[in-house]
Amino acid sequence: MRGANELENASRRDFLRKTAMTGGGLILGLYIDKSGRSAETIAKPSSVSDAGEFILNAFIRIAPNGTVTLISKQPEIGQGIKTSLPMVIAEELEVNWQDVVIIQGDLDPVYGSQSAGGSRSTPTNYDEFHRLGATARTMLIQAAAELWQVSADDLIARDSAVHHPASGRHLSYGQLATNAATLKVPLPESIRLKDPKTYKLLGTRIGGVDNPGIVTGKPLFGIDVQLPGLLYAVYEKSPAFGGKVVSANLDKVKSLPGVRDVFIIEGGNNLKGLLSGVAVVADSTWAAFSARKQLEVIWDEGSVATQSWAGFTATARDRSKQQGTDILRNDGEVELALKQSAKTVEAAYSYPFISHASIEPQNCTAWYKDGAIEIWAPTQNPEAGQKIVSETLGIQKDKITLHITRSGGGFGRRLIPDYIIEAAAIALRVVGPVKLTWSREDDLRHDQFRAGGFHFLRAGINEKGKLIAWHNHFVTFANQVVVDGAPKLELGSGANLSGDEFPGRWIENCRLEQTPLECGIPMGPWRAPRSNVFAWVFHSFIDELAHAAGRDPLEFRLEILGDKGFLPGTGEQGIPYDVNRMKHVLQHVAEQAEWGKKEFPRGKGQGIAFHFSHRGYIAQVAEVTVSKQGKLKVDRVTVSTDIGAQIVNLSGAENQVQGSVVDGLGALMFQELNIENGRIVQSNFDNYPMIRIADAPTKIGVHFLKTDNPVTGLGEPALPPLAPAVCNAIFAAIGIRVRQLPLIKTDLRWS
Known part of the structure; x- marks a missing residue:
């Protein structure tokens, strides 16, 4: 892209100073009302005074020299949004990507929400950015139509120019920008978006706009x-x-x-x-x-100095024998169904507090x-x-x-x-x-940690090997906060179970309860909050049940999903669940991984898992080798994803899935924080190890299933199924069930 290094770290004020001097051009943006909704599309000529009034609202600037500058409003944290969202505008604008310069916008209410979390950046901006690019394209075509005195219907936009096929004439966007800026903005209902079948940029591989600066050590961070x-x-x-x-x-x-x-x-x-x-x-x-x-x-x-992980563990065990503080779901007759089951299975799963440990403290x-x-x-x-x-x-x-x-x-x-x-x-x-x-020690010891947790599970299987009862008592963590002058317990981020969680809506006899333990440990969202641990617990336990029933784990899962079709959101999350989409990715990943078609010797095995997280439907199959000495190697991970109708940037999307797999494996294998006397024991990477290249999967296969559904994000949904897929593969390989994280706490040696 032209001029990227010059402007990559510019503030809007810098941008104004650099661009106001050029004169002319088209600036286009959206006013956002206080509720965060787009109110109207506007455009003005870019004189110095107009630029001073309008530049804070602008997303698009087209200069007379043909440079197209797009402002990226969402924070870039490595998820690729600084590249992918401008790609949406550029696609509709019919601009040559080489003509594009992207700069990071500062915080400004005219942009609406600027947070980057929960894989929401793409779904909340995708449609609006399409409309914004299409509006600019429409105005440029209209400017050319007026200059040539022809109908706009006879013109097409392509490669940063407007063309008149009948006469062979064309005008570059730079030549049209000043005229386009004087036009009245068309009404939204008159804007025609491109047919996705004609996309030339979206779905291709585009390198991150900051990549050259990163590899050459530019001051970006x-x-x-x-x-x-x-x-x-x-x-x-x-x-x-x-x-x-x-x-x-x-x-x-x-x-x-x-x-x-x-x-x-x-x-x-x-x-x-x-x-x-x-x-x-x-x-x-x-x-x-x-x-x-x-x-x-x-x-x-x-008082926090009296708190410890050992103390929390003992308290959780005691509380698990009592009724939960909060009953989240209580369907059917769980105790009766358990008594009538042909086989019952009980298990306790636990996981520790962990740190984000981002490379930049x-x-x-x-x-x-x-x-x-x-x-x-x-x-x-x-x-x-x-x-x-x-x-x-x-x-x-x-x-x-x-x-x-x-x-x-x-x-x-x-x-x-x-x-x-x-x-x-x-x-x-x-x-x-x-x-x-902050030092690395500060970063590890004063993080906003992913909360630990304890799940005490029971389930019943009938004589046909069908799951008929499920009970989960989740002992979790909460901080005391003051709300309206009164103290209350606030569950930590990711430490709250929802009645919507799988398999809550699928089992006729299902009881989900939750008990918070008060603690003074700061807690915050960790990649795919809730899902990153709940997927491991639920799909590991479901795997236990499949084996206890003598059933194929894939078949067992498909039976649980059943034919419910579309489930509306009913619990705290309030997110609907499309069962057919999940069955589709589950069956697809099984086919791609040749599930059930391979013979494995002892020490090698396959495991399968799926999870619905942050609007994404993801299934994974892991193949592992466990040596007799207990050394684990993940040989292959196959991932099938359904995140809607369009992959924005194929390169970025693959990177997010592969990164999720590696990130999830690192947390699964090594990461644990111990708490003693109200403080974190670990201090640096020598006692809080990160995953190394030798431990990463040998092969990660990524498959995107395009479906007729809204586009969603990908920074988080691909992480949760990794842990249960690997742990289920370990069981298939050596018959040892992992119920405590990290993996290094489980002896995997076998003979």
Whole structure:
């Protein structure tokens, strides 16, 4: 793409300065009302004054030299949205991709929601971006029709130009831009979208727009931000969650080389906000980190210091014998059905707290001056960052400018703005800009963790081998929060079971109950919240039941799915479930993986699983080898996906599925955080290992099934089925059932 390096990190103000000087051109955008809905499409000529008024609303600019600049409003965290969403506009616009420059938009309410999480970026913007590109194309065609005095119906747009086939004439978009900008915008109902059969860009392989900058070390990420006079900060918090500073040796640390200031910030009780700590501000990151080692802080650690994973485990076991605090589903007569079953199976599954461990640790740069604050942050949720700064520090929102930088991974971690409010609070005490950088130890020990959990399961099978009863008592975790002045327990993100969860709506006799354990551990969304662990539990247990019934695991699952067709959302999630779509991907993955057609010696096996997550229907088959010494190797993973009618960027889509498989396998095999005395024991990658190349699957086969359904996202749905598919394959290979994560806690040796 032309000019990508020049503008890749430009703010809208930079963009205005660079483009206003060119004169002429077409700027097109959408006004978004306060509810986040598109209100109207607008266009204006790009004079300096008009650009100053309109550029904050613009998504598209077509300059007289033919350059097409598209603004990407969603944060880019590695999911490829900075490339794929502009591709949607470019497809409808009929623009040559080589003519496109993409810049990251800052936080601005005219864009509507700018958060990137829950695989929602594509489904919430896909249709609107089609309409936006088609509107610009329509206006360019109309401009050419008026210049040539012909009917617009006789013209076509192709390769960044409008063509008149009858005469062979054509005009480039650059030549038409100024005229197009003077036209009245057509009504939405008059806009004709392209037939998907004619797409030339969507569905092809397009490299990420930032890829050249990444591989050449360009400063794209939050941690790369540099400003004149920049100072550097670290923030020491209590090793026990939520602890408060009693005292610290501030004067000694202030006297150390390169240190500008050291001060205590009182903070509050919000585990997702500004907690008590000591800030060290210095001339360099090294000076700040070095001075921090000399800090001596006395902490009031509070009651959380009595909490431990061992204690939680014992309490969960005791609570499992009692009735759950919350009854989420209670269909039929579960106890009677269990008594009448030909065979009953009981099992307890558990999984630990884990960290996001994104490669770029949390960081944020802030500059407070004249009652306003400017922020540069690698965030998934810029609105939340602005909100917490406003509410905590009393700065009006219109005085908060937030620049969205690229993030070096997120996986849900950067939806929580704790690091943003820390940087902003430090900036209030500093003259000039200051960059807060978390160490790797900070990142592991002060994460917003994926919650651990305990599932106590019972199920009944009749004499025909059919599942007739299901009972799950889920013991989970919650934080105490204050709502309207009153304390209440708030379940951790991903720590709440829904009555909609499979197989809740499929079993005639089904009881789902939930008991929260109060804890002081901060919890946040981790890639595919809920689904990332529920899929492992449910589909591992279903596999147990299939084997107990002497049934083929695929056949057993298809029987459970049955012929229910389309199930409306009824529980907390409220999301409908298309059974036929799931059966389709399940049967497809079995066919692609040659399920049941291979003979495996002992030590090798196949496992199958599926899950509906974030609107995506995904099924996977894993093939594994387990050596007699217990060494696991995942030989092959086959993935079939149904995420709707269109793959936007085939390269990005394959990357997301393959990345989900590798990410899910790493968490399954190795990742575990132990909690002692209210604090995380692990501190760095030496005792919190990440997956290495040697442990990655030898082969990952990815299959996309196009269906006549709305397009959805792909950053999360492909992860959940991986863990149960691998664990079920382990059982098929050596007869050992994995009921505790991570895998390294289970002895897989066999003889």
